[in-house]
Amino acid sequence: GAGVSQSPSNKVTEKGKDVELRCDPISGHTALYWYRQRLGQGLEFLIYFQGNSAPDKSGLPSDRFSAERTGESVSTLTIQRTQQEDSAVYLCASSLIISEQFFGPGTRLTVL
Amino acid sequence: AQSVTQPDIHITVSEGASLELRCNYSYGATPYLFWYVQSPGQGLQLLLKYFSGDTLVQGIKGFEAEFKRSQSSFNLRKPSVHWSDAAEYFCAVRPNNNDMRFGAGTRLTVKP
Numbered sequence: 221g222a223g224v225s226q227s228p229s230n231k232v233t234e235k236g237k238d239v240e241l242r243c244d245p246i247s248g249h250t251a252l253y254w255y256r257q258r259l260g261q262g263l264e265f266l267i268y269f270q271g272n273s274a275p276d277k278s279g280l281p282s283d284r285f286s287a288e289r290t291g292e293s294v295s296t297l298t299i300q301r302t303q304q305e306d307s308a309v310y311l312c313a314s315s316l317i318i319s320e321q322f323f324g325p326g327t328r329l330t331v332l
Numbered sequence: 333a334q335s336v337t338q339p340d341i342h343i344t345v346s347e348g349a350s351l352e353l354r355c356n357y358s359y360g361a362t363p364y365l366f367w368y369v370q371s372p373g374q375g376l377q378l379l380l381k382y383f384s385g386d387t388l389v390q391g392i393k394g395f396e397a398e399f400k401r402s403q404s405s406f407n408l409r410k411p412s413v414h415w416s417d418a419a420e421y422f423c424a425v426r427p428n429n430n431d432m433r434f435g436a437g438t439r440l441t442v443k444p
Contacts, residue, residue, distance in 0.1 A: 253432060262436035263422065276431070311376070313432075320366055321424075321432055323376040 222246075224324035226312050232330045233302055241297040241327045245314030252295050253321060254287055255311040263311065269295060270317075302331045336425045338435035345413050346443045353408040353438050355423030364426035365406040367397055370437075371419040379421075382406065393417070418442045 225244045233239050245252050254266040265279035269289040280286070284302075289295040299306055309328050313321035337356045345351050357363065365382040380391025387399040397408045406423060423435040 255434075263434040265433065268431070313376075315432075320378050320381050322378075323368075325375045 224312055224314050224322050226310075226324040226327050228327060229325065230328045230330075232332065234332050235304060236301055238298065238300045239302055239329065241299075241310050241312075241329070243295045243297070243312030243314075243324060245293070245295070245312070246322055248292075249314035249316055249322070250292055251315045251317065251321075252289055253313045253315075254295070254297050255313070256281075256308045257311055257326070258308045266297070266310075299329075302329075304331050307331045336423055336433050336435040338421075338423050338438050340438045341436070342439045342441065344441040344443060347415050348412050351408075351410045351413045351417070351440070353421050353423075353440070355406045355408065355435060357404050357406070357423075357425045359404075359425065359427040361427070362399075362401060365397075365399060366424040366426070367391065367395070367406075367408045368422045368424060368434075369393075369419050370422065376422065379408070413440075413442055415442045415444065 227242045250271045252269045255263040257263050267287045268276040284300045287297045307330050309326040311326045312324045315321045335358050339354050367379040368376040369379050370376045379395050380389045382389045382399045389397050395410050399406050420437045420439050422437045426432050
């Protein structure tokens with residue numbers, strides 16, 4: 221597709237369950253970012269992938285959060301043993317090295 | 333500490349009035365600078381960007397921003413606000429090729 225896509229668009233889960241969020245970046249974009257946006261808040265950086273380099277995981281809030289990226293394509297953000305405070309919109313963005321980021325529509329996660 | 337600051341959490345202006353949203357950054361070298369807009373329930377859309385050259389940058393929807401190196405600022409302006417401009421505005425800074433940081437956002441309310 222022409223833009224960044226994310227799935228699912230909405231996810232409702234029970235506390236303690238694991239969830240996987242998917243991001244398909246724009247083809248050819250070497251950089252991929254994950255952000256968290258809580259209701260009424262700004263963007264919280266989670267993790268960044270650039271090509272084959274080691275990812276920058278400095279924003280991950282706990283070891284329950286992890287992410288993978290296959291080459292320069294799809295990325296999956298996994299949250300284990302979800303907690304209510306994990307409820308947020310999770311945004312993915314991709315970019316070329318020195319260009320602006322292009323954002324996906326986000327996945328709204330609700331943990332009951 | 334390196335940071336992006338948007339001092340105004342919430343601004344209210346009347347339709348037709350001028351607008352200025354502030355953004356300051358604290359990074360050693362001049363980074364790449366961006367403004368994004370997020371309308372309610374929507375993803376983030378790039379308004380404009382500054383990489384180098386002319387310090388006054390024109391963007392979409394009638395917005396412009398001015399980079400002032402001496403003040404480490406990149407304020408967003410619009411001469412006449414429309415009701416459809418009501419949204420959340422995020423300043424973003426890319427200090428190097430590997431990173432992107434967002435301000436906390438400014439929520440704009442437009443009065444009729």
